[in-house]
Amino acid sequence: xxxxxxxxxxxxxxxxxxxxxxxxxxxxxxxxxxxxxxxxxxxxxxxxxxxxxxxxxxxxxxxxxxxxxxxxxxxxxxxxxxxxxxxxxxxxxxxxxxxxxxxxxxxxxxxxxxxxxxxxxxxxxxxxxxxxx
Amino acid sequence: xxxxxxxxxxxxxxxxxxxxxxxxxxxxxxxxxxxxxxxxxxxxxxxxxxxxxxxxxxxxxxxxxxxxxxxxxxxxxxxxxxxxxxxxxxxxxxxxxxxxxxxxxxxxxxxxxxxxxxxxxxxxxxxxxxxxxxxxxxxxxxxxxxxxxxxxxxxxxxxxxxxxxxxxxxxxxx
Numbered sequence: 001x002x003x004x005x006x007x008x009x010x011x012x013x014x015x016x017x018x019x020x021x022x023x024x025x026x027x028x029x030x031x032x033x034x035x036x037x038x039x040x041x042x043x044x045x046x047x048x049x050x051x052x053x054x055x056x057x058x059x060x061x062x063x064x065x066x067x068x069x070x071x072x073x074x075x076x077x078x079x080x081x082x083x084x085x086x087x088x089x090x091x092x093x094x095x096x097x098x099x100x101x102x103x104x105x106x107x108x109x110x111x112x113x114x115x116x117x118x119x120x121x122x123x124x125x126x127x128x129x130x131x132x133x
Numbered sequence: 134x135x136x137x138x139x140x141x142x143x144x145x146x147x148x149x150x151x152x153x154x155x156x157x158x159x160x161x162x163x164x165x166x167x168x169x170x171x172x173x174x175x176x177x178x179x180x181x182x183x184x185x186x187x188x189x190x191x192x193x194x195x196x197x198x199x200x201x202x203x204x205x206x207x208x209x210x211x212x213x214x215x216x217x218x219x220x221x222x223x224x225x226x227x228x229x230x231x232x233x234x235x236x237x238x239x240x241x242x243x244x245x246x247x248x249x250x251x252x253x254x255x256x257x258x259x260x261x262x263x264x265x266x267x268x269x270x271x272x273x274x275x276x277x278x279x280x281x282x283x284x285x286x287x288x289x290x291x292x293x294x295x296x297x298x299x300x301x302x303x304x305x306x307x
Contacts, residue, residue: 019305021305022305022306024301025245025301025302025303025304025305028232028245028247028300028301029232029234029245029303030232032230032232032247032300033229033230033231033232033247033274033276034229034274036228037300042228042229042285045229045285046229046285074273076273
């Protein structure tokens with residue numbers, strides 16, 4: 001029981017160490033070029049984050065898709081900072097309620113996803129959005 | 134009953150008797166010159182680079198050596214009828230950009246710069262700069278400056294020039 005408590009405290013400490021300023025900086029440098037400062041993307045070309053990321057991340061299939069898209073698996077950030085940016089994007093471009101319903105992305109998830117990058121991104125995206133509708 | 138015609142006539146004659154044509158012209162001229170001088174007043178001057186602003190933003194925006202252009206590859210919009218941050222008339226900024234960080238020698242800080250291609254007119258042809266600091270390979274598109282990003286613009290392919298917008302400060306480390 002003590003070990004479980006300790007793990008929980010460490011997990012909370014890890015979350016607390018997330019740095020919103022650093023996450024925003026990394027978003028601007030690594031994501032903004034395509035997704036834009038407002039996360040709106042480009043219709044028909046680059047997906048928008050606005051109120052869609054939370055929606056599709058709500059299902060296991062959608063969460064898996066988000067973690068395996070090229071922008072995540074190929075980001076030149078380490079796993080921890082990539083997860084930090086994902087969580088910042090989720091909070092920044094979703095309603096508060098929607099963002100709070102999604103468990104924070106973790107560095108371990110990012111590391112696992114990077115071993116299985118999506119090969120057919122558009123097909124996977126279509127399938128995820130069909131399910132989320 | 135008051136006759137409006139009489140009143141107007143009396144007022145006109147009184148005005149004509151007391152005011153010379155020269156004084157009218159002088160007043161009108163003063164008004165015109167005053168209006169023309171308004172942009173010179175301090176408020177308008179504040180919109181341009183003051184000495185203090187210049188100290189914080191050193192260099193010539195029409196020169197490739199200007200600090201914000203550290204990762205640029207293209208024609209400078211400042212030489213093409215636009216400015217460092219504004220596309221020239223008749224063009225529009227591409228929504229997809231490449232992003233780099235450039236150090237400002239004035240304060241020693243690294244700034245995040247978004248390079249937006251301005252699209253919709255044929256290439257400007259003036260002030261071609263290709264500095265490439267931090268430029269990435271083309272298989273990493275968001276950090277590669279060799280692309281014509283007008284492909285993503287509503288104005289489509291014609292590339293005219295490039296602006297350099299500061300979008301943040303890169304002062305956070307691992």
